[in-house]
Amino acid sequence: MTTTLTATTTRPEDRFLHAFEAYAGEVLNGTSEHLATLRRKAIERFGVLGFPGRKSEAWKYTPIAKVLQHPYRIDPMPTVPALTEQTLAGYAIPELDAYRVVLVNGRFVPELSTTSDLPEGVVLTGLEAAARRHADLFEKYFAHYLDFENEPFLALNTAFARDGFFLYVPEGTVLERPVHVLHLIDTDEELFLQPRNVVVAAPGASLKLVTSGHSRTAQRTFTNGVTEVFAGQGAEVHQYDLRLEGEAASGIFSTQAYLEGGACYTNGTLTLGGALVRNNVSVRFDDQEGEAHLYGFFLGRGSMHIDNHTMIDHAVPNCVSNELYKGILDDEATGVFNGKVLVRPHAQQTNAYQSNKSIVLTREARMYSKPELEIYADDVRCTHGAAIGQLDEDGIFYLRTRGLTLQKARAMMLLAFARDVLDQITVEPLRAYLDELVAGRFGA
Amino acid sequence: MALLEIRNLHARVEEKEILKGVNLTVNAGEVHAIMGPNGSGKSTLASVLAGREDYEVTEGEVLYDGKNLLEMEPDERAREGVFLAFQYPVELPGVNMATFLREALKAIREHRGLPPLSPAEFMKLLKEKAALVGLDPSLKQRSVNEGFSGGEKKRSEIFQLAMLEPRLAILDETDSGLDIDALRAVADGVNKLRSPDRAFVIITHYQRLLNYIVPDYVHVMVDGRIVRSGDKSLALELEEKGYDWIKEEVGLVA
Numbered sequence: 044m045t046t047t048l049t050a051t052t053t054r055p056e057d058r059f060l061h062a063f064e065a066y067a068g069e070v071l072n073g074t075s076e077h078l079a080t081l082r083r084k085a086i087e088r089f090g091v092l093g094f095p096g097r098k099s100e101a102w103k104y105t106p107i108a109k110v111l112q113h114p115y116r117i118d119p120m121p122t123v124p125a126l127t128e129q130t131l132a133g134y135a136i137p138e139l140d141a142y143r144v145v146l147v148n149g150r151f152v153p154e155l156s157t158t159s160d161l162p163e164g165v166v167l168t169g170l171e172a173a174a175r176r177h178a179d180l181f182e183k184y185f186a187h188y189l190d191f192e193n194e195p196f197l198a199l200n201t202a203f204a205r206d207g208f209f210l211y212v213p214e215g216t217v218l219e220r221p222v223h224v225l226h227l228i229d230t231d232e233e234l235f236l237q238p239r240n241v242v243v244a245a246p247g248a249s250l251k252l253v254t255s256g257h258s259r260t261a262q263r264t265f266t267n268g269v270t271e272v273f274a275g276q277g278a279e280v281h282q283y284d285l286r287l288e289g290e291a292a293s294g295i296f297s298t299q300a301y302l303e304g305g306a307c308y309t310n311g312t313l314t315l316g317g318a319l320v321r322n323n324v325s326v327r328f329d330d331q332e333g334e335a336h337l338y339g340f341f342l343g344r345g346s347m348h349i350d351n352h353t354m355i356d357h358a359v360p361n362c363v364s365n366e367l368y369k370g371i372l373d374d375e376a377t378g379v380f381n382g383k384v385l386v387r388p389h390a391q392q393t394n395a396y397q398s399n400k401s402i403v404l405t406r407e408a409r410m411y412s413k414p415e416l417e418i419y420a421d422d423v424r425c426t427h428g429a430a431i432g433q434l435d436e437d438g439i440f441y442l443r444t445r446g447l448t449l450q451k452a453r454a455m456m457l458l459a460f461a462r463d464v465l466d467q468i469t470v471e472p473l474r475a476y477l478d479e480l481v482a483g484r485f486g487a
Numbered sequence: 488m489a490l491l492e493i494r495n496l497h498a499r500v501e502e503k504e505i506l507k508g509v510n511l512t513v514n515a516g517e518v519h520a521i522m523g524p525n526g527s528g529k530s531t532l533a534s535v536l537a538g539r540e541d542y543e544v545t546e547g548e549v550l551y552d553g554k555n556l557l558e559m560e561p562d563e564r565a566r567e568g569v570f571l572a573f574q575y576p577v578e579l580p581g582v583n584m585a586t587f588l589r590e591a592l593k594a595i596r597e598h599r600g601l602p603p604l605s606p607a608e609f610m611k612l613l614k615e616k617a618a619l620v621g622l623d624p625s626l627k628q629r630s631v632n633e634g635f636s637g638g639e640k641k642r643s644e645i646f647q648l649a650m651l652e653p654r655l656a657i658l659d660e661t662d663s664g665l666d667i668d669a670l671r672a673v674a675d676g677v678n679k680l681r682s683p684d685r686a687f688v689i690i691t692h693y694q695r696l697l698n699y700i701v702p703d704y705v706h707v708m709v710d711g712r713i714v715r716s717g718d719k720s721l722a723l724e725l726e727e728k729g730y731d732w733i734k735e736e737v738g739l740v741a
């Protein structure tokens with residue numbers, strides 16, 4: 044258990060390949076046979092794919108290779124420091140009445156999780172626990188729809204996946220209270236974390252999920268997190284991912300949603316913290332009448348680098364996708380948006396909307412926006428737009444002539460800019476909390 | 488002491504001189520009308536008084552309540568009681584009217600040493616003042632000016648004036664674009680707000696408004712200067728004769 048791997052080799056990939064071999068025997072074993080088989084396959088794929096190189100189009104504006112050069116400590120089962128209720132209270136979302144799941148360094152902490160009173164048949168637990176106690180469900184959904192064959196970070200996560208959370212809502216069940224998953228990073232080591240989460244809404248089920256990421260350390264860490272979402276026929280999933288990590292925490296957060304016919308999926312990716320953050324949200328429609336709403340808001344300051352990549356695969360006819368990403372870049376922060384919409388030849392009657400708007404507050408801040416529409420069907424409605432601008436000075440002046448200080452006026456204008464995205468958040472306490480966070484960041 | 492004292496004010500924008508020596512004294516309790524041809528600098532004067540930074544004051548001074556107004560930030564001026572009803576109010580999508588006014592009122596009250604209003608008191612005031620200027624109460628739930636009709640924007644400016652209770656209110660063509668009823672409603676609102684310690688500077692092109700809001704003084708601005716002042720009869724004279732005779736008198740037209 045205590046094997047430490049700190050040896051630096053030339054290729055960062057090798058460090059992971061070596062670590063895998065070192066851990067494969069004990070740590071990574073014993074979760075499930077199913078998993079063990081997948082792991083082998085995944086690490087092999089990772090070995091073939093390698094990390095994206097400097098020329099990779101998908102990583103053009105995000106210097107991931109450089110960040111991965113850092114010799115993070117690879118440990119699938121990092122230690123979990125004890126946390127008190129009081130500490131956790133600091134990460135609560137005011138007024139949010141939710142089932143609480145606590146993950147520390149990617150590991151599920153049952154003592155801190157409040158998952159009682161769940162409706163019949165709902166499973167909400169750690170990934171590892173789910174693999175043991177709900178093997179049938181676990182094997183049915185784990186890595187089932189995940190395209191790790193072509194994505195090195197997904198392959199790597201699959202190879203090392205050990206814990207995370209597992210949420211399953213059975214057919215026709217409506218989970219009235221939202222689920223709040225707290226991802227805390229609490230370590231005195233430079234950890235490389237790979238939490239893996241699985242979210243399943245069986246046909247006709249409905250759930251709301253809020254995850255928030257926080258770091259309690261100045262140590263440099265990297266998270267390669269993966270969340271798989273499955274929405275069955277007519278199911279409804281609302282998923283909000285809030286990044287509030289500190290300046291030393293970087294990561295790639297991949298969410299892959301698979302939608303059956305008539306399923307409705309809402310994703311809100313809200314990045315307010317972290318060093319280098321890459322969010323990958325992808326949606327695949329399996330059958331007709333599916334609906335996906337992707338909302339994003341990001342607020343970069345200092346030297347933060349926030350990259351949002353989305354991919355919507357209209358593989359079947361008659362689905363709707365609607366995407367709105369907005370960002371504010373302050374100081375020397377960098378923002379990237381790349382929104383890919385693929386409408387395959389058979390996907391007639393597709394409706395796909397995409398918009399990305401950003402405000403750049405300083406001369407040093409940067410924003411790169413790239414919509415990418417690939418349309419192979421002819422009877423479709425697709426629109427996209429991207430705009431990068433500055434704060435409206437006339438608006439600020441107007442507010443000031445009513446007595447608001449420059450700082451207040453700016454905060455109000457920035458909040459107004461974010462308004463249409465934030466107002467899409469269907470978990471009201473989270474919406475209110477974001478209003479507060481955004482206003483607070485600008486001193487209002 | 489005069490509430491507002493403008494002395495030999497010169498201002499320019501992008502190398503172009505627009506105000507060329509404005510002199511104007513406004514005492515508390517008075518209503519002054521400023522008329523004048525398009526492009527003569529009326530809005531520029533209003534903007535300079537409100538503190539817009541695009542305009543560079545090159546000469547002269549402005550005293551507000553004895554203090555140097557030009558040294559104050561725009562928001563400081565507002566808190567001190569200067570209010571500008573804009574000729575073209577901007578639309579602010581996403582800025583809720585009620586929230587914005589609550590913040591504005593809070594800032595201004597704080598400056599006056601008053602505690603913030605309770606939510607209930609605030610809502611009551613909001614209702615009261617909306618009624619005063621005949622503003623559709625549902626507008627205050629909307630974003631500031633967004634999608635408001637031309638007339639609604641103007642009413643909304645007067646509504647804000649009523650909420651913030653300034654000491655010096657400058658109205659820049661608040662009457663243009665208003666229908667007859669709206670004009671009367673706005674004028675009624677202004678008349679109700681007239682008080683011995685509040686002054687109005689009303690920029691307008693139409694004598695009609697001045698039938699409703701009767702000014703103490705009427706000034707004519709031509710080419711960046713106030714070239715003539717008189718009482719309300721001057722407005723009637725302008726209505727009848729236009730501006731050419733004045734331009735001729737001051738030697739601006741051959």
Ligand SMILES: Nc1ncnc2c1ncn2[C@@H]1O[C@H](COP(=O)(O)OP(=O)(O)OP(=O)(O)O)[C@@H](O)[C@H]1O
Binds near residue numbers: 525529532
């Ligand atoms: N920002 C600016 N840049 C360039 N020129 C300006 C600017 N603002 C005002 N001007 C010019 O200054 C002159 C005075 O404009 P101003 O708006 O003050 O006139 P006004 O008397 O209010 O006219 P109106 O009756 O049409 O409202 C005009 O010639 C105008 O084009």
Ligand SMILES: [Mg+2]
Binds near residue numbers: 530574659660
């Ligand atoms: Mg004007």
